[in-house]
Amino acid sequence: MPQLDQFTYLTQLVWLCVFYCTLDVLLFHDGLPLLSRRLKLRSLLSAGVVFRAGVGQHEASWGGVVIEGVQRGVGSLSSSEARACQWLAGKSSAGRPRTKRTYGALLGEIGASSMLARAVPALTSGYAEPAAEGATPRDSGWPAETRKKINRLGARRVLLPSTRTTA
Amino acid sequence: MVCSPLEQFAIIPLIPIEIGPFFLSFTNSSLFILVTLQTTLAGVKAATRQGGHIVPNAWEAVGEMIYDFVHTVVKEHIAPPAVKQRVFPLIFGTFIFLALANLLGMIPYSVTVTSHFICTLGLAFSLFFGISVVGFQTYGLHFFTLLLPRGVPPALVPFLVILELISYCFRALSLGIRLFANMMAGHSLVKILCGFAWTMASMGGLMYVACLAPFLIVSALI
Numbered sequence: 001m002p003q004l005d006q007f008t009y010l011t012q013l014v015w016l017c018v019f020y021c022t023l024d025v026l027l028f029h030d031g032l033p034l035l036s037r038r039l040k041l042r043s044l045l046s047a048g049v050v051f052r053a054g055v056g057q058h059e060a061s062w063g064g065v066v067i068e069g070v071q072r073g074v075g076s077l078s079s080s081e082a083r084a085c086q087w088l089a090g091k092s093s094a095g096r097p098r099t100k101r102t103y104g105a106l107l108g109e110i111g112a113s114s115m116l117a118r119a120v121p122a123l124t125s126g127y128a129e130p131a132a133e134g135a136t137p138r139d140s141g142w143p144a145e146t147r148k149k150i151n152r153l154g155a156r157r158v159l160l161p162s163t164r165t166t167a
Numbered sequence: 168m169v170c171s172p173l174e175q176f177a178i179i180p181l182i183p184i185e186i187g188p189f190f191l192s193f194t195n196s197s198l199f200i201l202v203t204l205q206t207t208l209a210g211v212k213a214a215t216r217q218g219g220h221i222v223p224n225a226w227e228a229v230g231e232m233i234y235d236f237v238h239t240v241v242k243e244h245i246a247p248p249a250v251k252q253r254v255f256p257l258i259f260g261t262f263i264f265l266a267l268a269n270l271l272g273m274i275p276y277s278v279t280v281t282s283h284f285i286c287t288l289g290l291a292f293s294l295f296f297g298i299s300v301v302g303f304q305t306y307g308l309h310f311f312t313l314l315l316p317r318g319v320p321p322a323l324v325p326f327l328v329i330l331e332l333i334s335y336c337f338r339a340l341s342l343g344i345r346l347f348a349n350m351m352a353g354h355s356l357v358k359i360l361c362g363f364a365w366t367m368a369s370m371g372g373l374m375y376v377a378c379l380a381p382f383l384i385v386s387a388l389i
Binding site: 001002003005007008009010011012013014015016017019020022023024026027028030031032034035036038039041042045 | 173176177178180189190191192193194196197200201203204207208211212214215218219221227230231234235255256257259260263264280282283284285286289290347351
């Protein structure tokens with residue numbers, strides 16, 4: 001019975017350890033953070049969540065999440081919108097025939113793009129200026145730099161025409 | 168020539184490597200562990216290309232479904248969020264590795280990595296020791312409260328503690344053996360039924376028609 005062949009035990013164990021540890025390290029560093037960030041961003045967008053000023057030490061982390069999320073969302077959506085415009089202009093990117101599924105997905109992405117562009121200024125609007133002494137944490141706004149960064153990202157999305165490639 | 172149904176589990180060295188008295192050859196089993204790893208990474212790459220999209224495509228949807236499934240299981244059984252975040256990549260990686268290794272074993276002429284008990288027991292024991300070490304690091308001696316469920320009558324305490332201890336220690340062995348036994352028995356059965364189908368087809372006459380029965384059973388199993 002090959003399973004009882006003791007000479008093969010060490011080799012199987014060693015190579016299993018090497019490849020399994022490689023898989024875990026790569027998933028931990030690269031794969032899973034990307035998946036979880038996208039899921040978080042989507043759940044925030046779909047729930048229409050507007051951040052309120054968090055308690056002290058969480059503000060920076062929330063700001064970081066939003067900036068990163070918006071950057072990634074804007075980056076991927078602008079590439080999707082470029083593809084959508086190519087499609088509307090009559091040619092597909094790889095010369096393949098258009099399908100209903102692609103059309104629906106592209107429309108969905110354009111819709112989400114507009115929603116994101118409208119929502120980004122609202123994420124940081126209406127917050128108080130940095131609080132005076134004695135104010136509660138809820139009264140203080142986000143750090144000014146964070147708000148500027150997010151507004152710049154939103155403005156770039158709303159005001160500037162995206163790099164539409166006309167095929 | 169009679170072919171044994173256990174021939175499919177043979178370990179064949181592809182690249183012989185000897186370091187002193189140790190044989191660390193790259194075998195057909197190692198090749199399929201590598202194929203499993205590459206398939207997993209390719210799937211994750213496809214699911215996270217360009218950071219992903221707000222409206223997911225097919226690959227992203229599959230990746231997110233698997234992520235959600237494992238996340239739900241972890242969320243139901245592990246309460247503290249800090250522990251959940253640390254443990255989730257390990258559980259996800261183990262789930263994906265075992266699922267893909269078993270699926271790749273269904274390809275004809277491939278090797279089922281998990282049909283060798285050294286692989287399954289190696290994984291099971293290493294996870295068992297890891298969990299025990301982390302448990303003692305986190306809870307110290309309070310980790311032993313795992314052996315005494317709440318609401319147990321005092322008279323039963325000594326017996327239950329011994330029983331729980333044996334059950335806890337045996338869990339590692341049982342997890343490894345369950346997977347190995349299922350894989351080995353399943354693949355041996357498929358090989359035997361295929362052998363029946365081929366032999367019956369070779370006999371001709373009524374047996375040629377009757378060979379459909381083992382063939383359909385194999386198709387149903389696969």
